[in-house]
Amino acid sequence: MKRVLVTGGAGFIGSALLPELVASNYDVYVIDNLSFGKRELLNISDDHFFLSDILDRKNLNSIIKNIQPHWVIHLAAIHFIPYCNQNPFEASNINIQGTMNILDALRSLDCLEKVLFASTAAVYPNTNHPIAETVSSSPLDIYGLSKLAGEHLLNEFYLMTKIPSIICRFFNAFGARETNPHLIPEIHRQIMNGKRSIQLGNLDPKRDFIHTADMSQALRLLLEQFSTDIDTFNIGSGQEYSVQEVVEAFELAINEKIQIEVDPARIRKVERQHLCADISKLKEYIGWKPRVDLKSGIKFLIDNPNIALA
Incomplete structure (x- = not known):
């Protein structure tokens, strides 16, 4: 059984993704500091939940070494753009340094098979047309900048480790329990x-707007079908x-x-x-469409x- 670690798994998207993974018979673990997420949203045992901040390098290394995950889904971040703009140091520290800490902790794992990083459509420039993954990045705010930095960190991680790595640019998710x-x-x-x-x-x-049920299914299918290199996918409804x-x-x-x-x-x-989002690449790659x-x-x-x- 694959061990899957989800950072920020008690949050809005994570709490929708976990049932999708559990129903598919994955052994799911969560790291979350509960600054936004809620423990009661997760139907997993206490030995699969770790209360920790991704800025706590020492604790993070210990937890990840203990879990020995095969797949890692990195969702933990500060997402709300007005808050990020009002608190640029906090946002960039968590979204960039936190991602560095996660990736550094993963480098020493022999069992690691895949990494999925939750980026954002905020990395794209202003345009009046559906945006494909080939459009050059041009963030308008600190949130987009911090996530673009995370993409570059994941690319460096892939170049050094050759661990298959997936960048998912989330568009506007909606559903229950948004924080x-x-x-x-x-x-x-x-x-x-x-x-x-x-x-x-x-x-x-x-x-x-893409529903979290559709987003969760797309993420699971990507993890299951992606097997080599590094690539980027829009996660939206089109x-x-x-x-x-x-x-x-x-x-x-x-x-x-x-x-x-x-x-x-x-x-x-x-x-x-x-x-x-232009989601033609995603639809073709995993045989998926929003429901x-x-x-x-x-x-x-x-x-x-x-x-x-x-």
């Missing part, structure tokens, strides 16, 4: 609090949605009208107008706010 106030969880919070006139920030941007379309999906789910008020305090000064569209995903979220869609 940051992105668009969908923020609308969901206000709706569940009884509001039908909701306050939002930027209304013009369009985004590629569909772009406006803020109004997201609100309309909530209206359909609750069968009520929702009014939008623009809150100046929520407006981001630097914002992309479009962000959509959960925006409307059905939001309907499930409204009806089951604490349950990850399988």
